[in-house]
Amino acid sequence: MDATLPSPLRAAAAGPYGLAVRLRNHAYSRGWVPLKHLPGPVISVGNLTLGGSGKTPLVAFLVQALLERGRRPAVLTRGYGRRGPRDPRILPPGVTPVRPEIEIGDEAALLRRRFPRIWMGISADRHAAGSAIAAEAPDSVFVLDDGFQHRRLHRDLDILVVDPTRPLAENRLFPLGTLREPFAGLQRAHLVVVNAPPHSPGAVRALAAVRSVAGDMPVFHCIQRIGSLVPYPEWRTGSASPPPAFRAAFLAAALGNPGRFRDDVERLGVQVRGSAFFRDHHRLGPRDWARCLAGARRGAADVVIVTEKDAVKISAPPDFPLLVACQAVEFPEEGAFLGAVVRALARA
Known part of the structure; x- marks a missing residue:
């Protein structure tokens, strides 16, 4: 269903979509549809809205935290945008596809790049993928990427980003708004992570919205920002190198929330001289790059900045200075947040 449809068509589609979502949620909530279980603990990270909210960086944060605590995390993800067979794709530690961005999708490829030594299961059927991993690694802790609406799988900790x-409480269901399901659905979560500094205006509004429907549900804050700008060749090889000196930049990205990306770049003090944003998960081709470079030259930009999610899909970089914005995740209440995760694992 296309959110760019004319308003009358979107209004006509909203009714059946909303009814289907409510009936599905009601069936699961009443226990009419049995849940599937995995033999190990399951942590789900998801959201209520379409587009980027910071789920995948939070998944990476959790995987790193589990590794540091001696656990064996295994990521389960749908692999959105991948091509080829739809059978579950199981990646044992140390195994990476030749073209991961094509074979398992851009977000899964990005996670694989960062964590090449963990188990990963890429499939729309997360239970099937998790069961296959559990047969080989029975002590796995499963981290479910974008799992809030994947209700068929039991989870021991449901994190909503x-x-x-x-918009939150005043938002509307897709395609009239960006909600995947009614806002009250957040009551299913075990805890909420607000992707903003604790006392920022947006975080205060978000906290009030959460409290209006979920009472005293635990709420934490994370700060996702650009930790570094790395020249693309060095990012590709994993070598360390400072970015070249530059005055202005052009942004090129295929994201669910490009406005957040632009804000993050500008917070670094970078002067943005133009941008070209594409639909989420899009892979930039030669025509796209020609458009971007024309815009960069027109705006007298010295560099083009892309996200890691875009960089992982680049096979032939453009003939122009290219920087990759590498994401960093911080938790002001990190001890309390990870304490909640550890307690959930102990109860599983």
């Missing part, structure tokens, strides 16, 4: 740059 809220992006304050998107």
